[in-house]
Structures are given as structure tokens and as C-alpha cells.
Amino acid sequence: MNAGALFLAVFLACTVEAVEATTIVLAAGTSRDWRSALRGVLAGLIVLAAIIAALGPAVSSIPLSGLRLFVGGLLLVFGLQWLRKAILRASGYKALHDEEQIFRAQADAARAAASQNRAGVGDWYAFTLCFKGVVLEGLEVVFIVLTFGSNQHNLPLAAVAAVAAVLAVVGLGVAVRAPLARVPENTMKFVVGVMLTAFGMFWGAEGAHAHWPGQDAALPVLVAAVAAFALAIVAGLRYLRVRAAAPSDVAKVV
Amino acid sequence: MLTRVRAFGAFWYDFVVGDDWVVAVGVVVAFALTYWLSHTDVPVWWIVPVAVLVLLPVSLWRLTRRGDG
Numbered sequence: 001m002n003a004g005a006l007f008l009a010v011f012l013a014c015t016v017e018a019v020e021a022t023t024i025v026l027a028a029g030t031s032r033d034w035r036s037a038l039r040g041v042l043a044g045l046i047v048l049a050a051i052i053a054a055l056g057p058a059v060s061s062i063p064l065s066g067l068r069l070f071v072g073g074l075l076l077v078f079g080l081q082w083l084r085k086a087i088l089r090a091s092g093y094k095a096l097h098d099e100e101q102i103f104r105a106q107a108d109a110a111r112a113a114a115s116q117n118r119a120g121v122g123d124w125y126a127f128t129l130c131f132k133g134v135v136l137e138g139l140e141v142v143f144i145v146l147t148f149g150s151n152q153h154n155l156p157l158a159a160v161a162a163v164a165a166v167l168a169v170v171g172l173g174v175a176v177r178a179p180l181a182r183v184p185e186n187t188m189k190f191v192v193g194v195m196l197t198a199f200g201m202f203w204g205a206e207g208a209h210a211h212w213p214g215q216d217a218a219l220p221v222l223v224a225a226v227a228a229f230a231l232a233i234v235a236g237l238r239y240l241r242v243r244a245a246a247p248s249d250v251a252k253v254v
Numbered sequence: 255m256l257t258r259v260r261a262f263g264a265f266w267y268d269f270v271v272g273d274d275w276v277v278a279v280g281v282v283v284a285f286a287l288t289y290w291l292s293h294t295d296v297p298v299w300w301i302v303p304v305a306v307l308v309l310l311p312v313s314l315w316r317l318t319r320r321g322d323g
Contacts, residue, residue, distance in 0.1 A: 069285060074270065076281050080306070081272040084313055093318055139269070201302045208285045209292035210299040218299075226306070233311060237318075 006152050009199065010161035013144045013192045017137040018169035024133030026173055027106035028126040036123035037130045044134025052142055065207050071147040072204020079196030083230055086190035091237035141166070151203055194230060198222040274316060280309040 029037040088094035106129075141162050149158030202212065202219050212218035271278045284305035291298045 069289075073281055073285055076302075076306075077270065077272070077278050080277050080281075080310060080313065081274075083310065084274070084277075084317065087310075087314060088317065197306065201306060204281075204285055205288055205299055205302045208288035208298075208302075210288050210302070211297075212299050222303070225303070229307065229310070233314065237314070 003154065003157055006148060006154060006157055007161045009192075009195045010144055010148050010158045011165045012188055013196070014141045014162040014165035015169055016188050016192055017140045017144075018166045021133045021137035022169050022173040023102055024106060024137075025130050027102075028129045028133075031106075031108075032126035032129075033123035036126040040127040040130030041134050043127070044131045044138060047131075047135050048138040048142060051139070052146075055142070055146060065209070067207070068151060068203040069207025071151060072200050072202070072207050074143075074200070075147060075196050076200030076204055079193055079198075079200050082189055082193030083197055083226075084193075086186065086193045087230055087233050087237065089186050090190060090234045092241055093237060148199070151199075190230070194223060194227045198226045201226075274313045276316065277309050277313050280305055280312075 025037055025041055028040070085094065145155070145158045145162045149155035152158070198219065202222055205212065214221070284302050288298045288301045291301070
């Protein structure tokens with residue numbers, strides 16, 4: 001995989017995570033208290049830094065084939081989870097991920113919660129909401145950077161891609177002070193699901209001592225094959241939905 | 255204390271395995287089979303792609319059937 005593909009894969013995956021975290025922070029900040037929300041973000045970033053400091057050297061000391069097997073397995077499980085949700089959304093079986101709706105729901109819940117001063121934090125609810133959002137979404141960003149970066153022996157580039165994605169999303173969020181509804185999140189999740197699945201298959205099988213025909217040239221073929229397979233499933237599920245809905249539509253007309 | 259340990263375990267289970275354990279088990283079996291057969295003369299690169307071809311539709315079928323979709 002060349003540097004451009006590594007950058008793109010990490011950038012897209014981290015953008016999706018950053019959009020989700022930004023939505024939570026914006027909801028807590030605008031509906032509750034910006035000061036407590038930003039303290040929650042800071043505390044979350046400190047926890048993430050500690051995790052990176054602990055995991056970074058550990059990951060780089062694991063032998064490459066063991067690392068590829070472990071990381072490939074995790075990426076494949078993650079990728080299939082993302083792909084499954086993206087397929088269900090694209091085929092209409094699951095509601096589309098709507099950041100505006102999520103923002104409204106988070107903001108309503110935040111307004112309804114009682115304000116509580118704890119541990120020197122003015123609004124404990126806003127603090128914990130942002131802390132959890134940053135740690136959970138950030139953990140996925142850390143995982144993506146460590147796995148992609150260590151596998152390609154280019155952790156700095158993976159880290160730069162992640163930082164670029166987070167800065168772009170946060171910058172946009174600060175500029176508009178509203179949920180990032182125009183980011184094509186559902187399409188991006190589909191693309192990221194395809195990439196994680198293909199990379200997971202490629203690295204995991206290599207870690208298990210398989211030899212791909214064409215070696216590195218097999219990776220783009222896998223990406224294209226997974227995308228085509230997922231799109232075929234979407235088309236199949238859409239057809240099944242239309243066919244299942246047809247009799248009731250006829251009954252309504254009659 | 256026990257509640258916290260359980261919550262910690264539940265968080266990591268949800269983070270890694272997610273909403274369908276069959277996929278996680280299928281992936282582990284596919285890699286184990288690849289590793290095991292890699293010591294023979296049989297080509298093994300096709301095992302993981304075939305596992306994905308089977309696991310993805312099966313998982314989708316399980317989720318839509320139980321109404322998670």
C-alpha cells in the first residue's frame with residue numbers, strides 16, 4: 001500500500017469518528033455549559049494520550065506476522081461491523097445516520113438533565129458527556145492509527161492523517177457551531193467499512209502465513225471485490241424490501 | 255467492584271465483538287484454518303475471502319431477522 005492510500009484510509013476513518021465526537025461536544029456545549037464541556041474534552045484527551053503512551057511502544061515491539069494476524073483479525077471484525085450497518089442503511093433496513101437528529105436528541109437530553117456541581121466542575125453532566133464522547137470515539141481513532149501505521153511501518157503518516165481529519169472536522173464544527181449534517185457520513189462509513197474489511201483480510205491472511213497471488217497488487221483487487229459484493233447485497237436487500245412492501249401497497253389500493 | 259469489572263468487560267466485548275458474535279468467531283476460525291493449512295502444500299489465500307462471502311450475508315440475515323436492522 002502506498003503512502004497516499006494509507007493517508008486516505010486513516011483520514012476517512014478518523015473523519016467519521018471525529019464527526020461523531022464533535023456532534024456530542026457541540027450538543028453539550030450549546031445546550032449546557034461550554035466551560036464544563038471543554039474541560040470534559042481536555043480530560044478525555046489526557047486519557048487518550050495515556051493510552052497512546054502505553055500502547056504505542058507495546059504495538060511496535062510485537063513481531064510483524066503476529067501483529068498482522070492480530071490486527072488483521074480486529075480490522076476484519078470492525079470492518080464487517082461497519083459494512084453491515086452501512087449496507088442496512090443503504091438498503092433502507094436501518095435509518096440513515098443523521099447528525100442533525102442525533103444533535104437534537106443529545107441537546108434535548110442535556111437540557112432535561114439536572115445541573116450538578118462536582119469536583120470543581122460547574123456542570124458535571126456536560127463534562128461527563130464530552131469526556132465519554134471524546135474517549136470512546138478517540139479510542140477508535142487511536143486504534144486505527146496504531147494498526148494502520150504499524151502495519152505499514154509509517155506511524156507518523158498515519159498520525160498526521162488522523163490529526164488532519166480531527167482538525168478539519170473540529171475546525172468546521174467551531175466555524176458553523178452546528179451539527180455537521182453536510183458531511184456525507186453514511187457514504188463515508190460505507191467506504192471505510194469496505195477498506196477496513198479489505199485491509200483486515202489482506203493483513204490477517206498474511207499474518208496467518210498465506211501468500212496472496214500478485215502480493216501487494218492483491219489489495220486493490222480485494223477493495224474492489226468487497227465494494228462490489230457489498231453493493232450487490234444492497235441491491236438484493238432493496239429488491240427484497242420492495243417485493244415485501246408490494247402486497248400491502250396493493251391491499252391499501254384495493 | 256464486581257459491577258465495575260463487569261462493565262469494563264462489557265465495554266471491551268462491545269468494542270471488539272459488537273452486535274454479532276458469529277462474525278468474530280467466524281473470523282477467528284478462518285484465520286486459524288489459514289494458519290493450520292499454511293503448513294501444507296495447499297494454497298490458503300482464498301479461505302478468508304470465502305469466509306467474508308459467507309459471514310457478511312449470514313450476519314445481515316441474523317440482524318434483519320431479529321429486527322436490529
